[in-house]
Amino acid sequence: MAQNRLLIQSIGKLKNNGIRITPQRYAILQYLIENDTHPTADTIYQALSERFPNMSVATVYNNLRLFTKIGFVKEMKYGDASSRFDFATTEHYHAICERCGKIEDVYYPGLEDVESVTEDLTGFKVHTHRLEIYGICMECQSQEQTN
CATH class of the missing domain: 1.10.10.10 (Winged helix-like DNA-binding domain superfamily/Winged helix DNA-binding domain)
Incomplete structure (x- = not known):
């Protein structure tokens, strides 16, 4: 729906x-x-x-x-x-598997003000931002354990 x-x-x-x-x-x-x-x-x-x-x-x-x-x-x-x-309908971040390349959306409300904080701390005029977290997904972890 x-x-x-x-x-x-x-x-x-x-x-x-x-x-x-x-x-x-x-x-x-x-x-x-x-x-x-x-x-x-x-x-x-x-x-x-x-x-x-x-x-x-x-x-x-x-x-x-x-x-x-x-x-x-x-x-x-x-x-x-x-x-x-x-x-993308709402701002979110990404967790990316270093093995298979799978990308999962991560919604974390604590980072919503990162642009304004960055502007305050650096004087930059921020247009956008992107946060990526790299690791190994559950499926790849399971494959490692069976090998």
Whole structure:
């Protein structure tokens, strides 16, 4: 139910910005909302290519860039690795597995004021921030114990 509401709100935001809702655009947005796995553009393309055989990876990238520009998708860049994309309705952080690359959302209200504190301490005009915590996920830990 909440996913449908997010999809409807996002479609409304696109329409309010004068952006046409194509079937591919709708499917990409729906995939992001329904799959909180922080997918790459290629992952999204692979998942939707059977439904949209004429859709290219470039179409997926272009739509992800558009969603990022509008502000309801965040691009997560990690060095040389492919960017991951996160449909973000609230500010949150990420725990990242150093072995398999799995990304879990972390909601921690104590860090909400980190930008204003940083501005006060450094004089920086902060535009945004990102917090990542690296470790080994439960699945990888289990695999280590069985080996």
